[in-house]
Amino acid sequence: MTDILSALNWRYACKVFDPAKKIPADIWAQLEQSLILTPSSFGLQPWKFIIIQDQELREKLVPNAWNQHQVADCSHLVVMTVPKALSVDYVDANIARMVEVRGGSADSLHSFRDMVLGFRLGLEAKGGLEQWAKLQSYIALGQFMFAASQLGLDTCPMEGFVTAKFDEILGLEKDGLTTAVLCPVGYRSSDDRYAGLPKVRFEAKDVIEHR
Amino acid sequence: MTDILSALNWRYACKVFDPAKKIPADIWAQLEQSLILTPSSFGLQPWKFIIIQDQELREKLVPNAWNQHQVADCSHLVVMTVPKALSVDYVDANIARMVEVRGGSADSLHSFRDMVLGFRLGLEAKGGLEQWAKLQSYIALGQFMFAASQLGLDTCPMEGFVTAKFDEILGLEKDGLTTAVLCPVGYRSSDDRYAGLPKVRFEAKDVIEHR
Numbered sequence: 508m509t510d511i512l513s514a515l516n517w518r519y520a521c522k523v524f525d526p527a528k529k530i531p532a533d534i535w536a537q538l539e540q541s542l543i544l545t546p547s548s549f550g551l552q553p554w555k556f557i558i559i560q561d562q563e564l565r566e567k568l569v570p571n572a573w574n575q576h577q578v579a580d581c582s583h584l585v586v587m588t589v590p591k592a593l594s595v596d597y598v599d600a601n602i603a604r605m606v607e608v609r610g611g612s613a614d615s616l617h618s619f620r621d622m623v624l625g626f627r628l629g630l631e632a633k634g635g636l637e638q639w640a641k642l643q644s645y646i647a648l649g650q651f652m653f654a655a656s657q658l659g660l661d662t663c664p665m666e667g668f669v670t671a672k673f674d675e676i677l678g679l680e681k682d683g684l685t686t687a688v689l690c691p692v693g694y695r696s697s698d699d700r701y702a703g704l705p706k707v708r709f710e711a712k713d714v715i716e717h718r
Numbered sequence: 719m720t721d722i723l724s725a726l727n728w729r730y731a732c733k734v735f736d737p738a739k740k741i742p743a744d745i746w747a748q749l750e751q752s753l754i755l756t757p758s759s760f761g762l763q764p765w766k767f768i769i770i771q772d773q774e775l776r777e778k779l780v781p782n783a784w785n786q787h788q789v790a791d792c793s794h795l796v797v798m799t800v801p802k803a804l805s806v807d808y809v810d811a812n813i814a815r816m817v818e819v820r821g822g823s824a825d826s827l828h829s830f831r832d833m834v835l836g837f838r839l840g841l842e843a844k845g846g847l848e849q850w851a852k853l854q855s856y857i858a859l860g861q862f863m864f865a866a867s868q869l870g871l872d873t874c875p876m877e878g879f880v881t882a883k884f885d886e887i888l889g890l891e892k893d894g895l896t897t898a899v900l901c902p903v904g905y906r907s908s909d910d911r912y913a914g915l916p917k918v919r920f921e922a923k924d925v926i927e928h929r
Contacts, residue, residue: 511748511752511865511868511869512748512751512752512755515752515755515861516755518755518757520757520761537722537723539922539926540723540922541722541723541726542925542926543919543920543922543925543926544723544726544727544729544917544919545860546729546731546860546863546875548875548877550731550918552919552920552925554925555925555926555927556925556926556927557927557929558926558927558928558929559929560928560929561929564929600920601918601920604918604919604920605918608916608917608918609915609916609918638849641853642852642853642856643856645853645854645856645857645859645860646856646857646859646860646863646875647860648856648857648860649756649757649856649857649858649859649860649861649862649864650726650860650861650863650864651860652757652857652861653860653861653864653865654722654864657722658722664757664759664857666759677929704820705819705820706755706819707761707812707815707816707819707820708754708755708763708815709754709763709811709812709815711750711751711754714753714754714763714765714766714767715750715753715754715766715767715769716766716767716768716769717769717771718768718769718770718771718772718775718888
């Protein structure tokens with residue numbers, strides 16, 4: 508049995524990465540595969556994960572991320588992006604993939620398709636498709652940080668950035684995508700004083716209730 | 719090193735739980751502790767996790783969850799709830815907890831407090847506090863499902879429920895909380911034909927981009 512709690516206790520929001528330490532390719536491959544395996548509502552996977560290692564591009568992003576240097580100093584910067592809408596084509600691409608992996612025909616999935624399209628219309632009417640997609644990307648974020656911690660890697664989830672500037676610099680508009688959240692990954696610097704601080708969480712009685 | 723990919727490949731959205739199999743107390747304790755350790759924006763932990771084992775209450779929830787019987791048949795039903803607003807008192811409770819765990823004084827955290835309150839006002843003006851809190855709860859959801867899978871437990875994330883009915887039945891209104899997402903946990907039934915289906919995910923080239 509995995510000691511999941513050791514990894515979660517070791518994890519913290521890394522404030523200073525060691526820019527000299529890069530994630531080995533075999534470790535990164537596992538982490539990338541874990542991203543792909545993230546669960547999502549209806550299995551729709553409404554996301555594209557942009558992995559940035561190019562230093563010039565990362566430096567350009569820093570001022571648009573509240574000058575947080577983790578964006579440039581980490582080993583791999585993960586920018587989680589989501590579609591602003593959820594096109595019928597996207598739903599059909601998902602169904603085509605289901606057929607490809609599981610066999611059968613798209614026709615046999617028509618009731619699933621109807622259900623998803625109905626759900627989509629409901630969300631769209633409330634202006635909530637982008638928000639729904641962002642929620643899904645946070646499932647990815649939660650799973651990803653936990654996976655990284657188990658591989659001995661540090662992360663820092665970041666909501667502090669200028670969405671419009673990120674979208675522009677990364678050229679997301681043409682694909683109908685927008686930036687949801689950032690997650691730099693790498694190795695903590697020995698200079699990061701936050702690494703040694705005790706973790707602050709509410710007591711169980713304050714966040715858990717049994718019925 | 720943990721084999722994180724085996725757990726993620728084993729995991730699926732459980733459609734039929736074995737109602738006779740209950741999670742042993744020591745395993746559940748680990749999972750509950752993993753919930754408490756979930757990361758969140760500014761460490762604010764905007765959530766209360768309601769764990770329901772009472773059968774009568776669960777049966778009452780089923781019709782308000784699109785008649786999905788996992789709600790009643792799982793071992794533990796986790797209802798992730800979030801505050802509709804984020805009161806100054808809540809922020810101060812967080813700061814008090816920081817002082818309790820790390821020592822020092824609330825005064826020494828005044829710039830952190832100012833930053834959080836500024837962030838809060840910005841979100842509030844956009845009507846986004848509840849949505850922000852929901853995003854945080856999805857970090858919990860992602861981490862929780864992954865933790866469960868590593869402990870050999872099945873989960874089924876659920877967005878299909880009537881929020882107003884859940885809030886009413888659980889009496890959340892008085893605490894300013896609302897239901898964000900459900901996650902039944904337990905053991906898959908041998909009758910669940912979905913357990914044997916190949917997992918459907920887009921190919922890496924469709925969801926991951928390197929720059």
